[in-house]
Amino acid sequence: MTDDTTAPYVAVLGGGVMGETLLSALLGGGWTPERVEVTESAAVRANELASRYGVRTGASNAEAAARADVVLIAVKPNVVGSVLADVRDRLRTGALVVSVAAGLPLSFYESRLAAGTPVVRVMPNTPAVIGKGASAIARGTATEPGHLVLVERILDSTGLVVRVDEKDLDAVTAISGSGPAYAFYLIDAMAEAGVLLGLSRDLATRLAVATVEGSAALAAESGDHPVVLRERVSSPGGTTVAAVRELDAHGVRAGVVAAAQAARDRSRELGAAYSS
Numbered sequence: 608m609t610d611d612t613t614a615p616y617v618a619v620l621g622g623g624v625m626g627e628t629l630l631s632a633l634l635g636g637g638w639t640p641e642r643v644e645v646t647e648s649a650a651v652r653a654n655e656l657a658s659r660y661g662v663r664t665g666a667s668n669a670e671a672a673a674r675a676d677v678v679l680i681a682v683k684p685n686v687v688g689s690v691l692a693d694v695r696d697r698l699r700t701g702a703l704v705v706s707v708a709a710g711l712p713l714s715f716y717e718s719r720l721a722a723g724t725p726v727v728r729v730m731p732n733t734p735a736v737i738g739k740g741a742s743a744i745a746r747g748t749a750t751e752p753g754h755l756v757l758v759e760r761i762l763d764s765t766g767l768v769v770r771v772d773e774k775d776l777d778a779v780t781a782i783s784g785s786g787p788a789y790a791f792y793l794i795d796a797m798a799e800a801g802v803l804l805g806l807s808r809d810l811a812t813r814l815a816v817a818t819v820e821g822s823a824a825l826a827a828e829s830g831d832h833p834v835v836l837r838e839r840v841s842s843p844g845g846t847t848v849a850a851v852r853e854l855d856a857h858g859v860r861a862g863v864v865a866a867a868q869a870a871r872d873r874s875r876e877l878g879a880a881y882s883s
């Protein structure tokens with residue numbers, strides 16, 4: 608928990624899905640609404656965030672950056688360049704720049720900001736909004752250990768936070784950044800299957816959600832290998848081995864691997880496309 612009066616002032620630039628997630632993480636981690644502001648180019652969305660969280664949302668990127676100890680960039684990768692142009696001459700000496708944008712390398716930021724600006728990349732995910740997220744952070748060339756500690760403090764209420772080298776961030780994006788979508792895809796498919804088998808949609812969805820939630824919790828709490836946990840469900844000659852044989856026959860495992868590779872490749876593409 609952060610002491611309100613000493614909390615660094617944070618400007619979140621971009622109030623979309625991830626900007627709101629980070630905002631709620633900050634407020635959940637002890638920041639008061641007076642120590643956080645959000646810039647958001649869509650006026651309706653800016654007003655929505657202001658009324659929901661009681662934070663200031665009307666300033667320009669440059670104005671917000673000028674009073675911030677931490678500038679947290681949460682716009683789409685194709686907009687990051689223009690946001691950096693907005694803020695580069697307004698950043699306070701020593702201000703930390705943190706970005707959640709997929710793909711864009713630290714060198715993209717460092718080459719566009721004053722020499723020596725500390726930059727940290729974060730790859731969070733949406734379950735952060737309920738404190739069940741998984742985030743990886745990677746440091747830039749001018750960051751001190753204290754900067755990583757500060758980012759960890761900002762992310763404290765979001766769930767798991769791990770430090771990685773930047774070279775691993777495309778893979779992290781493919782597994783935990785995009786990963787919630789794979790889990791929701793599975794939940795949706797299980798619920799749909801339940802409806803096909805005659806359950807009501809409401810019941811099928813509740814069973815699917817509880818099953819995925821419970822399985823993830825069991826894997827986390829037991830520490831057992833997923834294969835061991837799967838074997839424990841699989842009675843000899845029973846229903847589960849019949850089901851898993853179909854998953855294999857339909858290439859579900861290969862599909863997950865291909866999906867992650869595609870996400871990794873897309874992360875690289877985004878970085879290359881907007882770095883030029």
Ligand SMILES: NC(=O)C1=CN([C@@H]2O[C@H](COP(=O)(O)OP(=O)(O)OC[C@H]3O[C@@H](n4cnc5c(N)ncnc54)[C@H](O)[C@@H]3O)[C@@H](O)[C@H]2O)C=CC1
Nearest residue numbers: 621622623624625647648649681682683684707708709731
């Ligand atoms: N959604 C997710 O699960 C994750 C997203 N990210 C990253 O977070 C970033 C934002 O993604 P989302 O929140 O999903 O997108 P989003 O489209 O929901 O949010 C972006 C927001 O930025 C606003 N915006 C656009 N131009 C602006 C400007 N010049 N100044 C201020 N605000 C501006 C938009 O109106 C929008 O509300 C991306 O770079 C993405 O790679 C990273 C991890 C997970």
Ligand SMILES: O=C(O)[C@@H]1CCC=N1
Nearest residue numbers: 709732780784785786
């Ligand atoms: O889809 C995206 O590009 C972002 C990055 C990871 C999750 N969402």
